[in-house]
Amino acid sequence: MLYTISEAAVKMRLTPYTLRYYDREGLIPFVERSAGGVRMFKEKDFGWIRLIECMKATGMPIKEIKQFVDWYMEGNSTLQLRRDMFYERKELVEEQIESLQKTLDTIKYKCWFYDTAVAAGTTSVPKNMKPEDMPDEIRQLKGKIDL
């Protein structure tokens, strides 16, 4: 089963513009063309594009993803480099999750803060509340955040 760029775009939830951009940037050199030059996407290509989207989701810039694709096209001589890249990404994603969890602590505190402020009609109530009057989990959060 082969797909045109529009069909591939629907399947991948991208636009044809984006797929052509990825092609120009060297992210999908394995996508073949018809005799007339029309891109023909095959099933196997979608797995690759999903992997590219996964790397993008880690915040990896397109140029670094291209580096990885270049290594892949080079064959087994680049296995170590590709392995190391994934381990580095693993570290970074674990850090991102930790960081987002800290961010979430602040947001959760603010949710309580504004719940309390809305109920009172003024921010001075949560602002001046003594720690011992706060719910346990909020007191914990307040201790963790640095606002």
Added chain:
Amino acid sequence: MLYTISEAAVKMRLTPYTLRYYDREGLIPFVERSAGGVRMFKEKDFGWIRLIECMKATGMPIKEIKQFVDWYMEGNSTLQLRRDMFYERKELVEEQIESLQKTLDTIKYKCWFYDTAVAAGTTSVPKNMKPEDMPDEIRQLKGKIDL
């Protein structure tokens, strides 16, 4: 204790350019000026800037952060709007964490894949490995991801 823009930048791990940009965009209207027009940052401002950085860390664009600051400057009549904004952010951050955890599953699978490929000198070993020959946690991961 008052701080110049350079001192404030060091304290917040930002550049003076960025702080001026935030000021121009209306993110820190509460920062006062000396008679000569020089910005004078006070301790209280840093808490605010930390909150702005927290909102930025959730992926919130500067224009939406400005909306929140505008609501703050308007006073208690905007409490409900501010509360709702934090609840919306909470949802989004929880989604981001979930999404990153799925991304991490794919990365972890690829770490195993390339560990195995490097050991064998070729990707065909992990590529053709039967599920029952994989470690349990890898088989689990492989079932979860969609490459």
Added chain:
DNA sequence: ATACAACTTAGAGTTAACTGTAAGTCAATA
């Protein structure tokens, strides 16, 4: 064979969030 929709490339335009430059002003020290 002829339409005509969907494809192609090259290159320009957009957006967000900075980042830097130029010209001029402020403030601390010799």
Added chain:
DNA sequence: TATTGACTTACAGTTAACTCTAAGTTGTAT
């Protein structure tokens, strides 16, 4: 008081990742 380094504004430049336009080509349906 004069110098000098840090500040000010206005505005231009940068970067990443698209997004769109124009001019031309391909492929399918009559």
